[in-house]
Amino acid sequence: MGSNLVAFLESLVKASWPGSYVVVFAVSFFLVFGFLLRRRRPPLPPGPRPLPIIGNMGMMDKLTHRGLAELGKEYGGLVYLRLGVLDNVAVTTPEMARQVLQVHDNAFSNRPATVAVQFLTYDRADMAFAHYGPFWRQMRKLCVMKLFSRKRAESWASVRDEVDAMIAAVAASSGRPVDIGELVFGLTRNITYRAAFGSRSSEGQEEFVTILQEFSKLMGAFNVADFIPAWLRWIDPQGFNKRLAKARDSLDRFIDKIIDEHMVKRKEGRVEDHSADMVDDLLAFLDDGQAAGGCNSFPDDLQVSLRLTRDNIKAMIMDVMFGGTETVASAIEWGMAELMKRPEEMRKVQAELTETVGLDRKVNEGDLEKLPYLRCASKETLRLHPPIPLLLHETAEDSVVSGYYVPAGCRVSVNAWAIGRDPSAWPDPDAFDPGRFSKDGAADFKGNFFELIPFGSGRRSCPGMQLGLYALELAVAQLCHCFDWVLPDGMKPADLDMSDVFGLTAPRAHRLVAVPTPRLRVPLP
Numbered sequence: 001m002g003s004n005l006v007a008f009l010e011s012l013v014k015a016s017w018p019g020s021y022v023v024v025f026a027v028s029f030f031l032v033f034g035f036l037l038r039r040r041r042p043p044l045p046p047g048p049r050p051l052p053i054i055g056n057m058g059m060m061d062k063l064t065h066r067g068l069a070e071l072g073k074e075y076g077g078l079v080y081l082r083l084g085v086l087d088n089v090a091v092t093t094p095e096m097a098r099q100v101l102q103v104h105d106n107a108f109s110n111r112p113a114t115v116a117v118q119f120l121t122y123d124r125a126d127m128a129f130a131h132y133g134p135f136w137r138q139m140r141k142l143c144v145m146k147l148f149s150r151k152r153a154e155s156w157a158s159v160r161d162e163v164d165a166m167i168a169a170v171a172a173s174s175g176r177p178v179d180i181g182e183l184v185f186g187l188t189r190n191i192t193y194r195a196a197f198g199s200r201s202s203e204g205q206e207e208f209v210t211i212l213q214e215f216s217k218l219m220g221a222f223n224v225a226d227f228i229p230a231w232l233r234w235i236d237p238q239g240f241n242k243r244l245a246k247a248r249d250s251l252d253r254f255i256d257k258i259i260d261e262h263m264v265k266r267k268e269g270r271v272e273d274h275s276a277d278m279v280d281d282l283l284a285f286l287d288d289g290q291a292a293g294g295c296n297s298f299p300d301d302l303q304v305s306l307r308l309t310r311d312n313i314k315a316m317i318m319d320v321m322f323g324g325t326e327t328v329a330s331a332i333e334w335g336m337a338e339l340m341k342r343p344e345e346m347r348k349v350q351a352e353l354t355e356t357v358g359l360d361r362k363v364n365e366g367d368l369e370k371l372p373y374l375r376c377a378s379k380e381t382l383r384l385h386p387p388i389p390l391l392l393h394e395t396a397e398d399s400v401v402s403g404y405y406v407p408a409g410c411r412v413s414v415n416a417w418a419i420g421r422d423p424s425a426w427p428d429p430d431a432f433d434p435g436r437f438s439k440d441g442a443a444d445f446k447g448n449f450f451e452l453i454p455f456g457s458g459r460r461s462c463p464g465m466q467l468g469l470y471a472l473e474l475a476v477a478q479l480c481h482c483f484d485w486v487l488p489d490g491m492k493p494a495d496l497d498m499s500d501v502f503g504l505t506a507p508r509a510h511r512l513v514a515v516p517t518p519r520l521r522v523p524l525p
């Protein structure tokens with residue numbers, strides 16, 4: 001290759017074409033400059049040797065939280081993989097997570113998006129996939145101050161009411177096996193649906209669930225287009241593009257109708273602050289010449305510059321549905337499964353509930369902060385089973401982390417699952433032991449304790465954390481307080497299967513089924 005190039009340059013000079021000296025000089029300059037630059041650049045992080053063109057695509061089955069944790073043990077906390085044309089780095093230790101999410105957070109705060117995600121989020125018109133920048137900052141403010149804030153009565157009321165409805169459904173099945181997985185997935189879907197659209201009608205919900213399922217399949221599917229150069233994507237050998245267009249059309253039809261109904265309600269002045277849902281909140285920013293007014297009671301700095309399109313509103317609603325449904329459902333189901341596998345831990349949680357709440361009423365919101373062991377059990381559940389096992393980030397610029405070069409546009413997977421089970425951070429890391437948190441007061445989710453990052457840390461951390469924790473703790477508290485549970489068909493706790501499946505979230509591979517019997521002295525409604 002080198003000798004061919006030299007021969008080519010010589011032939012240019014021999015041809016004595018007037019421009020040839022300029023071409024020879026320019027090519028030589030760029031070769032020497034490129035060589036010097038690469039020599040001065042620190043090495044890429046260690047990792048398995050990539051093959052020409054396809055890189056490490058032969059190891060696609062390793063790209064799960066478990067597979068990447070194994071690679072981390074072999075190569076260290078920062079592992080480099082090349083997938084087709086894409087640079088990838090996996091982060092598997094608390095210290096490397098701190099480097100990426102805190103020390104170099106400016107460079108690591110973009111989000112990667114597959115072809116499907118890009119299309120289904122209306123070209124990153126949402127917050128979760130928006131690149132870090134002014135638009136994302138304004139959306140984030142809107143979420144933290146309004147959509148998911150403590151003051152937003154409708155979201156919190158929907159958690160309370162829906163948990164009560166779930167407890168009534170369990171009471172009606174007393175003495176018979178209950179599919180807890182199915183139950184809690186329905187619970188969180190109802191909570192987010194109602195918080196987003198204000199409606200409890202199950203009629204529209206079924207259509208919406210079908211749309212969500214198709215979105216979820218498309219976002220998680222393997223698509224060749226993600227690994228080839230952009231100019232070749234039109235080939236679309238798997239016929240993905242048609243399915244993507246159809247899925248987005250269905251969402252357009254569904255949400256446009258809801259937006260239109262909400263706009264009529266706003267025009268007629270029928271929206272009040274306390275009953276506003278997320279569509280109402282977002283419509284206050286719609287760029288249709290009639291923004292503001294109605295239920296808009298935002299802090300001044302938010303009212304200044306945020307103007308949304310219908311696409312922004314649709315994409316944002318999908319963020320809430322995806323961000324708040326499977327994550328919370330998976331955490332509740334794992335929490336209940338761990339407590340059933342360790343009956344002595346279930347007894348400790350129930351003893352605390354009996355002592356604090358008594359057996360004559362259900363748990364209410366105010367009780368939660370007086371239940372420290374329940375909080376420890378929630379932390380332990382999220383340590384062992386972070387609902388989003390890989391936090392997906394992308395670099396905005398070239399960086400050097402712990403002496404290794406990470407190029408701009410590199411996809412970064414921070415392995416929250418591996419970090420929660422890192423043996424140098426957690427003694428006996430695979431054991432469910434809530435008591436470990438009673439001793440360690442520093443272990444919280446505020447973002448500075450990198451050994452425990454189920455909600456991420458830093459700029460892109462979860463804005464729905466308070467709402468998610470509230471739903472998780474209220475549901476687990478209510479299920480443990482109102483009922484005693486045994487596994488069906490004489491199954492022993494030790495036989496309960498605890499395997500998971502890998503996707504954007506990591507739910508249980510097999511749904512948790514158990515038999516409830518009432519525990520309170522008062523009848524449940």
Ligand code: HEM
Pocket residue numbers: 127128129140148319320323324325327328331386387388391392393453454455456457459460461462463464465467468469472
């Ligand atoms: C147990 C419950 C939950 C867990 C464990 C969880 C976890 C996470 C994680 C790990 C991230 C990414 C952090 C990062 O990349 O560094 C995230 C982001 C996000 N979550 Fe949650 N989440 C939960 C509940 C919720 C709820 C209830 C909502 C909304 C109602 C929500 C909305 C979001 C959104 C919109 C983002 C994107 C933030 C951004 O990119 O700036 N999450 N969540």
